[in-house]
Amino acid sequence: MRKAYTVQEKLDVVKKVRDGASQASVSRQSGVPAGTIRGWIKNEEKLQSAAAECHDSKGPQTKRIRGADDTTLDKALFEWFTQSRHDGIPLSGEILKVQAQKMSRQINRDDDTFKASDGWLWRFQRRHGIKSITVSGESKSANVESAAAYPTILRDIIDTEGLQIYNADETGLYYRMLPDKTLAEKNDPRQKTGFKKAKQRVTVLLACNKTGRHKLKPPVIGTSKNPRALHHVNRSTLPVVYQSSKNAWMTAYIFKDCFFKNFIPAVRHYLRQQKLKEKAILLLDNCPAHPPASTLSSHDGKIKAVLLPKNTTSIIQPLDQGIIKAFKSHCKRKLITHLLDSAMPPTDYIKTVTMKDVIFTTHYAWSQITTSTIDNCWRKGLGKAFDEDFLGFTETDITEAVAKYKDYAGEEALDVDLSSVELGVACDNDLPTSESKSDDQLIEDARSRSDDDDDEDEDAEPLQPPPGVPRRTAEEALACLEVSIQYIQQNPNSSFNSTTLLHAKLLLDMMRRDVVKSKKQQCITNYFK
The missing domain is CATH 1.10.10.10 (Winged helix-like DNA-binding domain superfamily/Winged helix DNA-binding domain)
Incomplete structure (x- = not known):
């Protein structure tokens, strides 16, 4: 048996x-x-x-995980629960049952047969890790004293449990918005002439550990479930985790999905590689889209989330101390670099930027954040938890940064006004990444996630339909790669270096294996036709 x-x-x-x-x-x-x-x-x-x-x-x-009978209701109710707890509203099982019954009537109308029984409530709480807790009488607001006291609390947790510390935070990104500042001659009649701001956006979730040696694959949230640019693309090979929501905002359901399906497995894998204890905590701010910390824990309790004190994240959250700012700087610079390389008018170029471009720009920008930058930001926010102090950037750091800029710009290097650079990077600093929603909005969002609709690109200004891209064969890809390597070898003075050539040759070997696999084995009968 x-x-x-x-x-x-x-x-x-x-x-x-x-x-x-x-x-x-x-x-x-x-x-x-x-x-x-x-x-x-x-x-x-x-x-x-x-x-x-x-x-x-x-x-x-358990030997079988039972899912919700009504997934739309389950997702909408969990979002409502997360939102209500963020607002500090005490909730009981009876309140959950009444709200579930109300939402079910809104979803199913005349076909509603749902009964919010005690058994249903038990299963809902079990699915989402909801526990009954005593609500303290503390004020919702926090102050500088709370921020100053938290590093000591965190240090006690680290000393007691001996675990790794991670931090995650969302940021909004206008991926087509060009700078609204320009250098111009004093008498230039066009000095105030510009173009309409493109406000197509995504939300990016960044996460890393204290040393900066483990930067997790970032989830990118767009508005389209199936962007046109990702048709016929194997999403498991993308350098990010693509998600979608109606307004490209983070939701409790998306965050929980990323935590269990991406964060926990990635952290376990990293800790095993480093031969470290499989114990870690993820520090989170009190964003409305973050589920209660009690619902974010691995099955063995060794990897879990911890919420920072409210209204202290701008002071102590590491990602807010400069990591996100550096990430956005790299994104903006990449956009400008591609614009200049394209030799196209800005208004024409921004219409060609697709979700695939955003994904690879995000990957590039995240890969450029150095371990020293991450470590300095952790010291600045939570240095006392590690007996380390942030001493600021040294004169050598500033000199090296200026030298890198001049090397990058060459003869085009300018005496750039720092305020203009700050404004260019900060254009989407206040971009919301979540919101409080009505019951109708929660239900609509839950329905959109449950439906397997084949929606198209989310651009506010629709792109011209691209010409049909034929499905390429392994032989075609191999031929193009061989030509590319020949070009690199024949032009030693080009911008490609030996490392680039090595990577290209490794890719060539992989492609040759794919060509062999793609060829069908000949049958003996084929030779007698």
Whole structure:
């Protein structure tokens, strides 16, 4: 008789393999077929997500994870719960049941048969890790004293538990907006002539650890579920995690999905690689889109979220101390660089920027943030938690930054006014990344996530439909790559260096293997036709 294994049993077997044991030996010890173990390893992320979403002690022991019967209601109600808790509203089980019944009537109208029973409430709380807690009488507002006291609290947590510290925060990005400042001659009649600001936006979630050695793949949230630029693109190969919502805002559902499906597996993988304890906390601000910290924890409780004191994030949150600003600076510079390289008028160029461009610009900008920048920002915000102080940027740091700028600009280098640079980077600093929504808006957003609609590009100013891009073969890609390598080798004075050539040759080897795999094996009967 075939045995049904619990989620926890599957994870325990996978962990033994991850710890170095061979699949054959684990199979003999556990009595699980080797093929079954391979399947569990392949689906480890799904198992982690399933176990993490069951927060009670019996959750990982279940053999089947039961989802919500009405996914639209489930998502809308959880968003409402997160929003209400952010506003400091005490909630009970009876209040949840009344709100669920109300939302169900709005969703299903005359076809509503939903009953908010005690059993339904128990399953809803179990799915989302909602616990009953005592609400303290503290004021919602926080002050500078809270920010000053928190590093000591964090240091006690680190000393007690010996874990890794991460921080995550959202930022909005106008990915087509060009600077609204320009240099001009004093008597130039066109000095105030500009162009309409393009306000197409995305929200980017950045996360990293204290040392800066682990920068996680950033989720990018657009308005379109299936942007035209990503048609026929394998999204698992993208350098970001693409998500979507109606206004390109972060939502509690998206954040929870990213935490369990991306953050926890990525952190476990990194800690295993570094041979560190698999224990970590993620510091979060009190954004309305962030679910309660009690709902953000791995199944074993070793990786969890902790909320910073309210209204203190601008003072102590590491990402707000300069990391996000540096990230946006690289994004803006990349946009300007591509504009100059295109030799197109700005109004024409910005219409050609697609979601795929945004994704790779985001990846480039995030990769340019150095470990020293991240470490300095952590010191500035929470230095006392690590017995480290932020001493500011030295004269050498400033000199090197100026030298890099002049080297980048060459003969075009200008004596740039610092205020104009600040304004160019800060144009989307106040861009909202979440909002408080009505019941109707929550239900509409939940429906849009549940529907498998094939929506198109989200641009406010529609692009001209691009010509049909044919599906390229492995042979065509290989031929183009070989020509590119020949060009690099024949032009030693070009901007490509030896590292670029090495990467191109590694890619060439991979492409050759793909060409071999793509060729169908000949049958012996083919030779007698």
